[in-house]
Amino acid sequence: MVRDPDQSASGLHAEAHHHHAIDADAVQSRARAYATSKSIPFTSMRQRVLALLAASGKPMAAYEIAEKLSDARRVQAVQVYRALEFLQEAGCVHRLVSRSAYFACDHLHGSGETVVFMVCSQCGAVQEAASDVVARGLRGVAKTTGFKPRHPIVELEGDCANCAGEPAG
Amino acid sequence: MVRDPDQSASGLHAEAHHHHAIDADAVQSRARAYATSKSIPFTSMRQRVLALLAASGKPMAAYEIAEKLSDARRVQAVQVYRALEFLQEAGCVHRLVSRSAYFACDHLHGSGETVVFMVCSQCGAVQEAASDVVARGLRGVAKTTGFKPRHPIVELEGDCANCAGEPAG
DNA sequence: GACATGGCGTTATAATGTTACATTCGTTGT
DNA sequence: ACAACGAATGTAACATTATAACGCCATGTC
Structure with missing residues (x-):
């Protein structure tokens, strides 16, 4: 839960940064499981947004995510917001109100938990x-x-x- | 030219609905005391914003405040934000992150209080x-x-x- | 195949907040 | 009184965050 480089033992996909990368595999598995349970697809865009947030390990603004995911095709903010909506439902991503930013979370929170x-x-x-x-x-x-x-x-x-x-x- | 703040405040107070308005006098006194202690003026715009929020008793968006305060002269959002900044420093107004809205508060919070x-x-x-x-x-x-x-x-x-x-x- | 559903891509727009700058106001020094 | 200075204002433009509307396409169902 406390994302620290020393604690992220499964850093197989860890980026070169000193940042707090989270367990990308675990969080992706949870997203996939949620999608399956709801019979909705874990689409490419959803995977890309989650993968970016997991690799970053830090909160990112929606437009920043759109920027990073853009290549030849420009990824629009609305697409990011739609992916984030799914990922938040799945419990893999949270929104920081104090920064209007989004970050991946590899811990499964209980429903009553604060x-x-x-x-x-x-x-x-x-x-x-x-x-x-x-x-x-x-x-x-x-x-x-x-x-x-x-x-x-x-x-x-x-x-x-x-x-x-x-x-x- | 200079608007009388007390008349303005009482006029707004009269429009308060069934929902509980806060103690406009108390909150205004606190704002004035803070201004005095910092040797900065409790200006007309600051009084108007605070009076409106106190009379409303409910959270208001910054642009909504600007709208309500506009008469012949249009009050711009930036003016409201500047007044809100002062009022938040004075502890008379809080921002609700869950709604991006601002409301007046008539109790004085201790510095360590949550x-x-x-x-x-x-x-x-x-x-x-x-x-x-x-x-x-x-x-x-x-x-x-x-x-x-x-x-x-x-x-x-x-x-x-x-x-x-x-x-x- | 017909068709309903849902996600995608695109454009446009709403809602919230900030920067920049010239002007005005109030105070202070002389 | 008056110049000077800093703060607050008024105004315009801009930046950031988020949503609405709509047609297209992929997928699953009958």
Whole structure:
């Protein structure tokens, strides 16, 4: 879940960067499984978007994805958004509201789980962590106000362990 | 030439609907105090934006604010964004990331406090609640990953007590 | 084959947010 | 009073993010 180069042991497809590449095979398998379960195709465009996000290991803007995927044929933003919609349904990709950016995630979240996204202001890397304490706190405030929560958004902006140690690297 | 802010505010206040408007006087006082403390002016535009948000009591998009504030002179979005920037610094206005909307808030949040925004999907109303449990949970996940949090974003999408009781009303 | 469904490719547009710059306003120094 | 300066404004243009509309094509079903 915490995507760190040391932890991504299956870095067979790891890019040359020092970035936090995620397990591309695992995330692709999950997307394929979701597609199969819904009887919808895991199409080429969906694979390409997911592969790019998995290789990058960092959040990317939709237009940035379109740019990177363009070759002779220009990939339009709307095509990326459609692929992202599928990938988010499949649970393979999340959207960072604090950056309007999308990133691949190789961890399968339980349906009731509350996940915290920690976004590094300096290097842009994202760490995820599920927190029962946060989940309990959210249920608590909702209960006291009679609010029926459907979907939580929890993000932390700050500095990751690497960047906090080496400022402005 | 110079618009009287108090008359403007009370006029808008009169148009507040059944949904709960916030304490316009209190929030305006806080904005004025912040401005004084920073030796910057609490200008007419800033007063107008804050008064509108306070009277509305609900989140509004920046362009919607610009629209409502326009009379003979068209108020441009950039002017609204500039006013919102000041008001957010003053702690009188918050931005809802889940809706890209802005709303006035009449309680003063402590600097270390973690505030949860509960946004009703049906009526759009926002409730705020500070939660020590959530704050503790966030500190916990940050600590285990070595992350240094600076700013938390916590929002719940769901149904408020009113709308949950009377669906789609 | 006829046909319904869904994804793709393309164009256009909506919605949100920012940059640039000249002007005006308020304060400050003289 | 008046010049000078920084901040806030007014205005236009631009940038970014996201969606709508529509025809084409591939796939599966009858």
